[in-house]
Amino acid sequence: MKNFVIKKRCSDYEPLDLLKLRKSLQKSGASRSLCDEVVSEISPKIKDRSTSNELFKLARKTLAKKSQVLAANYHIVRGIYELGPTGYPFEKLCAEMLKKKGFHTRVGVILKGEHVKHEVDVIAERSDARLLCECKFHNKNTGKSNVKVPLYIHSRFLDILGHHGKSAYNSYAIFSNTTFSKDAITYAEGVGIKLFSMNYPRKNTFVDHIIRYKIYPITCLKTLKRRDIQFLLDKGVVVIKQLKEKIDLLQEREIKPNEIIAIQREINLLLKA
Amino acid sequence: MKNFVIKKRCSDYEPLDLLKLRKSLQKSGASRSLCDEVVSEISPKIKDRSTSNELFKLARKTLAKKSQVLAANYHIVRGIYELGPTGYPFEKLCAEMLKKKGFHTRVGVILKGEHVKHEVDVIAERSDARLLCECKFHNKNTGKSNVKVPLYIHSRFLDILGHHGKSAYNSYAIFSNTTFSKDAITYAEGVGIKLFSMNYPRKNTFVDHIIRYKIYPITCLKTLKRRDIQFLLDKGVVVIKQLKEKIDLLQEREIKPNEIIAIQREINLLLKA
Structure with missing residues (x-):
């Protein structure tokens, strides 16, 4: 060997x-x-x-x-790639994570700025904080987010605050399914942009968040077939908790009862882990 | 028909x-x-x-x-694409234009910012102004520059001024061989970034500048063969005025004397136009 x-x-x-x-x-x-x-x-x-x-x-x-739980954990990074090719399911995944942190979320909102309008991927509001979020989804793991991403997000933040007032939003967060360059991290830390990615924060990465809050993407399920995943994504089902609540979608898809039971069993196992 | x-x-x-x-x-x-x-x-x-x-x-x-001059003018937009695939010759083209406007120029300079270092494509200095420039070269005419470009440039400018002092540079300019989106123009105008592209300023576009200052890229020459262009670009010769001064490069390339005379004649015609 x-x-x-x-x-x-x-x-x-x-x-x-x-x-x-x-x-x-x-x-x-x-x-x-x-x-x-x-x-x-x-x-x-x-x-x-x-x-x-x-x-x-x-x-x-x-x-x-x-262990099925460990196998799902092992699959998280790839599972997120499998949510592609569009970035929309990734935005919903980020929104689900923010919900678990107690935020009320809105996906794909147009906000006025001082000079132009901006599309904000997720707006997250909680009694103590109002966050704007950008979700950078890459189809390949060569797509490192460079310093230009936090640079344009910082200007976007200033432009939005220029219209809505300085206290309208507390900060901007950037979620990424790949990594940030060293410069991107240094700049973001310098201007107060929060980052969540596969390499940052080092001891509390995006994957750590998924495991802790059990926000497994449906692509992590071993029992769910590839051809059924796109059907579910098109229906807006991105994480396993949503699938648990909308399990009848699988009957609609004419999946055999014993397969549905296996899927339910795997979901319950992951959610209870 | x-x-x-x-x-x-x-x-x-x-x-x-x-x-x-x-x-x-x-x-x-x-x-x-x-x-x-x-x-x-x-x-x-x-x-x-x-x-x-x-x-x-x-x-x-x-x-x-x-008219050979009108033919060269007709070829400018395509001629710039033919400077590719890398963006470096385009940076030199922009620098040559700024020289004609009386600026002293430096290409590809690393400048410290408050948080990170930045590569500035061209720094242009004149007694009355100090400009930073970004040169966006696209290989295809589908590559419109969207609002993210002036957004990240604005943050880059603020970061550089944060280190060098507010009066160190007067403004940032973005040159593009394609067009800017409506939002990009509105935002740039709002924050004071200067744009030069194929659709802006409307009555004084990049092409108008090239014609007025006779900064024709060598790719606009009818008499110069495709295979010799890359040789000249590799030697740092991008505009026809540079080729006029370094005409002996063509002898080095073993181009026939009568072809060299034809090239010289076309250059002189364009420069005098």
Whole structure:
């Protein structure tokens, strides 16, 4: 296995790195010993020139046998990509997270500024804070958000406050399903823009938030078929809690009763975890 | 000819519109009667399902027989696209224009801001003004600059002034080889950012500036071959005045003496126009 290579998304090859695989598994919350167990179980099954996607699926399947919750956690980053190609479901995911934090939310609102109108992805209001949010959804994990994003958001914030008054909103937040560049983080911290992404805040990332508040995207469900996901997204169902409340949509889709039971069981397991 | 269609860049077809063709010719500065003359001369030569590029070349060739200067003017917008694929030659073109306005210029300068460092495409200094410039080069004419561009530039300006002091620079200018959206123009006017593009200022566009100051890109030369253009761009030669001063580069390239004479003649004609 020493000389095995793995084909990455970008079509390049890289040497198989079992340590890297173990680290990625650990992020799901699995213990060191469980990660070791999974790695040793799958390593004989890895083929030379496998794609990173095949490797991921193998690891996820093996982890799911140990714990469905950990398998869902392991799938979160990819699950969010699978909400694409449009950014709208990601906006709804961010809004659901803000709801869990006690905010009342509105998605896709046009607000007047001093000079021009702005489309604000999510407005979140709570008794102690009024937040404006920008949701940057990238289809590929090469789409790092650079410093231009917090730069234009800062001007947008100033323009909106210029019309609505300085105390109308407390701050702007930017959510991203990828990472922010170092400059983007430094600038945002400097001007008081809040960031939530896959690499920031370091000890409380977007994934940590999803796990804590159980805002799993429906794409994390092992029991839900790919072809049914788009149907649900089109109906505005993005997170598993929404699916639990609208489970009859699956009957409408003519999914077999025993499959529906399996989906419900997985949802309940994740929500109670 | 009534039902002829033209294949656009984006692979769509549109009906042949001779009025539109005449209008585009008029922008070169040609008189109405000359435009009519060109249109009636080329219309029997147009074939059904020609590409817009073929139509453009036919019109340019016919116009060139009447006036090489008007033909060069007609070619300016396309000539700038041909400076691509990188945006660096466009930055040099903008710098050359600013030089003609009496500015001392520096291209690609890193400036400290209050929070982060910024790369400024061109810094232009004159006794009465210190300008920062952003040069937005698009490879396709679908790349309209939207409001996010002046928004991030405004924050960048504030961040730079935050470090260098409020009186360090008078304003920011954005140059674009395409157009600005309505919102981009409204916002830029509101916060005092200067714009120079293909649709703004309406009576003094980027093309008007090029004609007035004779800052023709070398890609506008009819006598210069496509394969020699990249060689010259790599040597930092972007506008015809630079080529006039470095004409020996063409000898180095082993271009035939009679071709070099033709190139020199075309350059002199344009510079004296």
